Amino acid sequence: MTQTLTRRSGTAAAPPAHAPRRRSADARAGYTFLLPWLLGFILLTVGPMLSSLYLSFTNYNLFDAPKWIGLDNYTSLFQDERFLQSVGVTLGYVVFGTPLKLAAALAVALLLNNATRGQGFYRSAFYAPSLIGASVSIAIVWKAMFGDQGPVDQGLSFFGINLGGWVGNPSMTMPMMILLTVWQFGAPMVIFLAGLKQIPQELYEAASVDGAGRLRKFVNITFPMLSPVVFFNLLLETIHAFQIFASAYIISNGEGGPAGSTLFYTLYLYLRGFSDFRMGYASAMAWLLVIVVGIITLIFFRTSKSWVHYSGDSK
């Protein structure tokens, strides 16, 4: 994993203009093999994206020809209270859900890294929720678990905490959604685990000789050595969190309720497009999301220089 993140300079540069004949023949063969994917990428991804960019400047109801309205969709977004609500809901989810999920993944990875027996079993067991977590059935199970008189409500009541059903309570749906994502920590955990295996044992041995404790070793060795993996996971999970849709759609019955508390950005986008037939508006929302996620990614990359250490870096 560290390999893929290592900054390589020069190796991926384009071949010189007057490359030997052999190399251009190789390139042709390469592009030929790439063609099926390239065609799919252009026709199924770039094409629709460009047309949605055009649609975002129009008033398009799916039936009549799109009408050009310039930036109207973008400007009216900011006067739309439901839109602002969806931004708030999504940001809350990203800001709280992502770090918690990564912390859970890292904690479990550290535990598993020390386990001597049955590591394969535990690894699979903890990974399983990620495989099924995004499915429709889990969202339905979640809804039942957190409902009135569901296992969670009854369990908490046993300890004298009477919250009632979380599903119908606007201030409890967000914690519920965050728990659902935290529970699916398997994918980042496996990546963390792979990263942990790559840290040379000599470093820990040397630290032990110098009398470093567990915490000291984590702060000064594990975390810095793992930082490229942390960075990778953080980036991926943040982008992923912005795109949450299916579980919110199912738990709120496609409405984003109760009281708009699960009105995630993509859910509102979907409702605007396919329930209200306002495809231009929905396209504008989609492009705004692309831009915002792009900016956040850029900020991550810029700030990463100060905390991500790649092996071989001189600093």
Add this chain to the structure above:
Amino acid sequence: MISRRNFLTTVAVGTVSAAALAACGAPASQTGSAANPVTITYTWWGNDDRAERTRKAIAVFEQKNPDVKVNGNFTDFAGYWQKRATEAAGGGLPDVMQWDLSYLRDYAQRNQLLDLGTVKINTDAFDKTLLPSGQIRGKTYGIPTSTNAFAVYYDPAKLKEIGVAEPAGMWTYAEYKDWLTKIGQAGGGKYFGGSDFTGIWWQFNIWLRQKGIDAFTGDGKLGFSKDDLRTWLNLNSDLRGTNAVVPADRSAQVKPKSPFGSNLTVSENTWDNFMAGYLKDSGAKELKLVPVPSDDPDNLGLFLKPSMLMVASAKTKNKDAAARFIDFMVNDPEVGEIFKTSRGVPASKTQRDGTTFEGTDKAVVDYETSIGKYLKDAPEPPIVGFGTLEAAFLRFNEDLNYGKLTVDGAVDQWFKEAEDVIKQNA
């Protein structure tokens, strides 16, 4: 109804014309034969119960029309419209579709639906006041399968359990609210009176009609003012937050079921064809219907609405087969026997008279008969974008019950949304 002779003639004509057209080389419309049937697609919304009934009806149709095969599929109501929107955009709507009044203008005005005046469908057995509800600017786009009327449902067994008397109907809003309050008090948190009736669009629409106001004007604008909506929402202000109204968090959790179907409430205001669904959801043996409250005993604001319509795609290649299927679904008595009142009371007299109604089906038919003298003309098909407005009406009411909005806030926000929708579709 298609007799044996009719059927043979159809097949013969079909075969001959197919041969004739094939000879011409450019058929204008596809025609099938028993040996080589044409296939039409049919789609509807509903639950498993309706799916089973529809499949039975399709089997009967195919038996009577061996030159046509019907490919059916269905989804739930919300997903249904999202699918149709996508298909319409791609030019691939199914040949025949079950339709709702709320979306008739959206699709008809945008030339997505077939003008049914151009094909042969027998409407002789229909009440003449009902057909206009499927018409827009004088053209017929939908044929009603059945009618429904608005009503207050209640569960007599639960009322007996908590010792509250059954209502006799013909009541004022004050009497109706008193009754809800009594249920709330006697229900002790186990049963609530009903859901907040001011959040139900059609109940509001009926209240407006009781005051002589049309919800929408002929040119697609709002017919009522902010003050009207404010008065309406304030009508239930004193009951919100009491046990007369089911708490928002309780009803949110049972979705997509209704609080009434989930045995949380003792009453519900909605269309009378929901009977079969409520019985199945709640497990109750019997549910009863009474008219909605009105402060004017001579004007209940009630009307018969097509509970659903049959429409065809404007782009169908099998106009004839589509028309025959629609004709069959709305007129054939066997279809009536299969569906009973689960689609509403059959709109065609031929179908209605050919169907035997018993038990709760009879209760629905009896209810519509009992309010006969109060019925007025149905309102025109709702404006384009009505689906959005109805959803917003319910959403703001939910926020009101959660205490996230005041009545004034809900009024302002709904009007803002409505003006936006009207402007978008102008």
